[in-house]
Amino acid sequence: MLSAAWTIATKDLKLLLRDPAAAFFTLVFPLGVAILFGSIFGGRGEQRQDLALAVWLGERTDAAERMARALESAKGLAVSRAESRAAGEEAVRKGRATALVVIPEGFGRAADLLFFRGAMRLEAVVDPARGAEAGLITGKLNELAFKQIASGITDPARSRALLAEARGQLATARFSDPLMGPTLGRLFDALDAVNAQTERAGAADGDVKGAGGGFSFQPVEVTVTELERRGSAGPRSGFELSFPQGVVWGLMGCAMGFAVSIASERAAGTLVRLTVAPLRRGTILLGKAMACFMACAIVQALLLTMGVLVFGVGVSSWPLMLAAVVCSSLAFVGVATLLAGLSPTEQGAGGMARAILIVLAMIGGGSVPMMFLPPWMQTASSISPFKWALLSFEGATFREYSAADMALPCGVLLAFGIGGWLVGVRGLTRQRAF
């Protein structure tokens, strides 16, 4: 029985390799996807993509210039100066910048009249397609503007200038509360005393500006720390994300090819000869399943080999990787059998396989990484065997799953395999496929 099944399986693999289109979409296309997406995600990961911003200064003041320079020197931002607001908006529209930061007229005056005017206004014009980054930009602008305020208070020279301006405003200001004017005057006196103390401390430290050893104003400090890796965990490069995606496309090619295999045999007339041969029906199905399993395993092995040897993909555990490959292959044997059982004709089986597998691959992280999918779709993606195949592959690479962690995706994949096989065989029996 095994010998006959092996004969059928090797014949099917030979046919796969001799069909240029099938071989391309099963073996070459997934590799291309992995390399392309890996490059898009940042290649080998030596350099990260900065957030591109355009900045336009609506006025030529020291405060506006300081704010622009603060943006330019901020980590994670790639800032270019726009010659005009329109030019900046055009840069956003064309996708050269994620957002345009407008430092409007009056920004410098608001910075100088810290205690009397309204807020220092900044405007961010954001590409509507990049809504996720809008919050990030707002936070960054708040942080940098607040630093401008803090530096105005803690730099004695700037602080003194601010206080002189404020005292001038205080002399002409009218307050509804008569106690407000004297209170602000005492605050300004206190800040003058702080400036004097800061300058003395700075002179003692040899710092003529005086900011180094004395008063500082930083009420909030946010520290960003990258998740500590377990060993070398975490994707070291875009390729560690994209090669599992390549696996998804490879598995899809295999499942698609073998879903129509029985219908193709029927259309070619060879199924008649297989059925008349001294084989049990189960042997023919087993041969088909073995071919599908081997094709799935070969695709994964090929991608893994290329990933490891050429693109620096790291494998955290070879035994777990083997488990992932075996379970994924078994799952897609089941999926292919299930699809084969849906329609007796080559066109019907092929059409249904394409429609179903493409949707499952897309929601399973084949085209868009799972993290970019909306939450409801991330939940819905659990129905896709591609998700679990991807997870198991990632688990044996950068996620560094333990055996216990790997049990869930492997278990789900095996369930897909067994369930798909049983339902598919039932469908084939109903079709009188043999």
Place this chain on the structure above:
Amino acid sequence: MLRLENLRKAFGSTVAVDGLSLTVRRGEVFGLLGPNGAGKSTTMAMAVGLLAPDSGRVLIGAGAGASPSDPSVRLGLGLAPQSLALYDELSGEENVTFFARLQGLSGRDLRGRVAAALELVGLGPRKGDRAKGYSGGMKRRLNLAAALVHDPPLLLLDEPTAGVDPQSRVGILDLVQSVAARGTTVVYTTHYMEEAQRLCERVAIMDLGKIIAIGTIEELIDAHGGGSVLTVRRNGGPATADERVTTTDPVRELTRVMTGPDAATIRGVTLDRPDLESVFLTLTGRRLRD
């Protein structure tokens, strides 16, 4: 060798085979003839176990025989389906090797049988070419090679010469004769009466799911062919003036004409004996079948 007992098969309300019984003897070439839709292919499908009969049974082999649903029984079967059953992307040799392996052949025996089968059908020189590059006739011969590579005692050939040129047809008929000469039992379906007449020892004519006549060619002609036609042409007369006499005793009729008073005016005599085609048309009629 092959016994079909009271087979019945219906597809919905259409009865394809209706109470068919026949026996094919060991070593004979048996023809199964009938117009389109007569039920020949359904009968063949049931004979090899591709279709389960609604009632009746198929028995293959010596003695009591056994059902073709048993894989060990199918080991002794060779089938060349009417539609070519080949893998276009495999070479001729790979195709035959694949089907031979499924029959359990291996090693030196496998290689020897494959080479012999390919030589037998005249494809030895082209065995390494992919089947998709073969002509129609070569594909038909390859289809035959795949059916007989394991030297089955029972060979079922379903219209093996459909769509081939005269040279390939003659080659295939010679091949069937040589296979039959080795003692292989052959069941042969065809639309070509001259093929059946050349190859078959006995034929069954089917129509509307039933066997309407069965026997040797001579028996069928005698029973259903009608009389021979004797045509006499005389000097000076136009062709329309030829005398045509239908007779069941052509020798006596010929003697009568040749010894008659007008014998000196005879320019020529033609005797047309009835053949299988006239039997077929007599039994199944001239109405077109779909």
